[in-house]
Amino acid sequence: MAMAETSKNFIYEIIDEELAAGKHPSIVTRFPPEPNGYLHIGHAKSICLNHGIARDYQGRFHLRFDDTNPTKEDTEYVDSIKEDVAWLGADWGKNLFFASDYFEQLYQWALHLIDAGKAFVCELSAEEVREYRGTLKTPGRESPYRHRPVEENRRLFEAMRAGEFADGAKVLRAKIDMAHPNMNMRDPVLYRIQHAHHHRTGNAWCIYPMYDFAHGQSDAIEGITHSICTLEFEEHRPLYNWFIENLPVPHHPRQIEFARLNLTHTVMSKRKLLQLVKEGHVTGWDDPRMPTISGLRRRGYTPAAIREFCSRVGVAKRNNTIDLALLEFCLRQDLEALAPRRMAVLDPLKVTITNFPEGTVERFPGPNNPGDPAMGEREVPLTREIYIEREDFLEDPPKKFFRLAPGVEVRLRYACYITCTEVMKDAAGNITELRAAFDPESRGGGTPDNRRVKGTIHWVSATENVPLEVRLYENLFTVPDPDDVEEGRTFLDYINPASLTVVQAVGEPALRDAAPGERLQFERKGYFALDPDSRPERLVFNRSVDLRSSYKPE
RNA sequence: UGCCCGAUGGUGUAAUGGUAGCACAGCAGACUCUGACUCUGUUUGUCUAGGUUCAAAUCCUAGUCGGGCAGCCA
Numbered sequence: 001m002a003m004a005e006t007s008k009n010f011i012y013e014i015i016d017e018e019l020a021a022g023k024h025p026s027i028v029t030r031f032p033p034e035p036n037g038y039l040h041i042g043h044a045k046s047i048c049l050n051h052g053i054a055r056d057y058q059g060r061f062h063l064r065f066d067d068t069n070p071t072k073e074d075t076e077y078v079d080s081i082k083e084d085v086a087w088l089g090a091d092w093g094k095n096l097f098f099a100s101d102y103f104e105q106l107y108q109w110a111l112h113l114i115d116a117g118k119a120f121v122c123e124l125s126a127e128e129v130r131e132y133r134g135t136l137k138t139p140g141r142e143s144p145y146r147h148r149p150v151e152e153n154r155r156l157f158e159a160m161r162a163g164e165f166a167d168g169a170k171v172l173r174a175k176i177d178m179a180h181p182n183m184n185m186r187d188p189v190l191y192r193i194q195h196a197h198h199h200r201t202g203n204a205w206c207i208y209p210m211y212d213f214a215h216g217q218s219d220a221i222e223g224i225t226h227s228i229c230t231l232e233f234e235e236h237r238p239l240y241n242w243f244i245e246n247l248p249v250p251h252h253p254r255q256i257e258f259a260r261l262n263l264t265h266t267v268m269s270k271r272k273l274l275q276l277v278k279e280g281h282v283t284g285w286d287d288p289r290m291p292t293i294s295g296l297r298r299r300g301y302t303p304a305a306i307r308e309f310c311s312r313v314g315v316a317k318r319n320n321t322i323d324l325a326l327l328e329f330c331l332r333q334d335l336e337a338l339a340p341r342r343m344a345v346l347d348p349l350k351v352t353i354t355n356f357p358e359g360t361v362e363r364f365p366g367p368n369n370p371g372d373p374a375m376g377e378r379e380v381p382l383t384r385e386i387y388i389e390r391e392d393f394l395e396d397p398p399k400k401f402f403r404l405a406p407g408v409e410v411r412l413r414y415a416c417y418i419t420c421t422e423v424m425k426d427a428a429g430n431i432t433e434l435r436a437a438f439d440p441e442s443r444g445g446g447t448p449d450n451r452r453v454k455g456t457i458h459w460v461s462a463t464e465n466v467p468l469e470v471r472l473y474e475n476l477f478t479v480p481d482p483d484d485v486e487e488g489r490t491f492l493d494y495i496n497p498a499s500l501t502v503v504q505a506v507g508e509p510a511l512r513d514a515a516p517g518e519r520l521q522f523e524r525k526g527y528f529a530l531d532p533d534s535r536p537e538r539l540v541f542n543r544s545v546d547l548r549s550s551y552k553p554e
Numbered sequence: 555u556g557c558c559c560g561a562u563g564g565u566g567u568a569a570u571g572g573u574a575g576c577a578c579a580g581c582a583g584a585c586u587c588u589g590a591c592u593c594u595g596u597u598u599g600u601c602u603a604g605g606u607u608c609a610a611a612u613c614c615u616a617g618u619c620g621g622g623c624a625g626c627c628a
Contacts, residue, residue: 137556181557192626211628314567323565456587524588551589
């Protein structure tokens, strides 16, 4: 897919200026997930941004796991994150790293701060630390342990590492300024004691560095030039820089913040996504209704569509909420070109073509993509009995209903013209079946007299078909912003009860050959992808997105 | 009533002191063997008030509104 014409965002401008000033021999970026959850479309924005910069400047892109909290992290997440990043097309090559790779170096740097009199071991409890920190409007107070001699701090910190203390008994803190207006600078915690098994370092450590102490230094070790993160880290930047300036790091990275992605009609926070899964509101992290990468993948989204979306949403510092319609637009645009067309009837209504010979089959060629002859064609079988979409027939149609109605002629796509001759109903008055007559001269979809037929509808043979389970998805939430809740309600109260509808449908025989994950267009109905739940005897399709429609029922 | 950041149509995003543009969405039309695609047209915008300037979305000041910050989470 062609990249949309986009002007440079503010980060590119910063890089351009720095490059012009000769500040960097090359550009290095990174995507730094914590392996404690699944990636979502918001992460995709960050991945595309970071990977895109490295690509555009012929630099390097690193994937680095920020695994400094063993109690929350797991290799299961490492694996899923790697899969998702790779699927999106962000190739990290050999540059796969873990913050835990740097634990020893980080520890040495902590010692360096201690020796310089810039860090101390504090024995205040967590509650006391909070109390001493002050509030947003009032300065904090210094810890009574703040003025310990360097030697004592060193001995204590080494004892912390040696496992001589219980969890929470002591922490290592930076000595900065308890009256600083920026809370992050009020003697932040650098290390805490956690006798916990780490998914990579096992039991080698019982003290673990905090994010602030690990992140910037990890950037420095890897030679990251631009450490791009989201807005909430903006106030951490002074601390980020303080470490870089007070430690003998090999390199000075620069932190730049941008606004994270928000999407209408969904939620993006890990906590809420986890709650949806845990409480069974969705079937899992990869439920096609989820904004997770795995959910979008299962839904039928393509990496190209997501990349295009990320390039279109732009990068800036103001909070934003992107219309879900843009994501859908990007998918349609991609699939329009590459998805083979098929016919499937989601809500079947039987039609008997009374003048069509019984027991015979006529096969008509249908292009796999009318816009791209190179994609070839398949044959669709026409028989005396067929199914059409129930909504494509109206007994008493309004003026601009270009579909089937009594006495009205329509084209069966790729096949022939039929005219409805009779409507059959049950005792309750429900339409049970239609009878129609076809024009033998219209075979192939046109007639010698070139008469115009306004409507073309899709159809499937009632005898030559494959049964399908089709899962129709709609927005997971009924409101654009489920995070904006009324008094006394939660985001769960806005879950769309119609977010999933399962229908038993019928499809043309060619559907039998659908490959796992294959994306198809069911003509006039939308784009669909074969679900992993699919079995040869029971094909399951997910509706990825419907087709735009300018048809407005009266 | 602390500190930091932000404010351009419905939603995003450009314009870097000199014509407010683009995309999505919406609306109207053309085309059409998908009411799709494509094409055409079109509604809607610089938070407010002062100031600097020949000229301000852009620079300055004040205000208003929105977001973030008091984990031994990231």
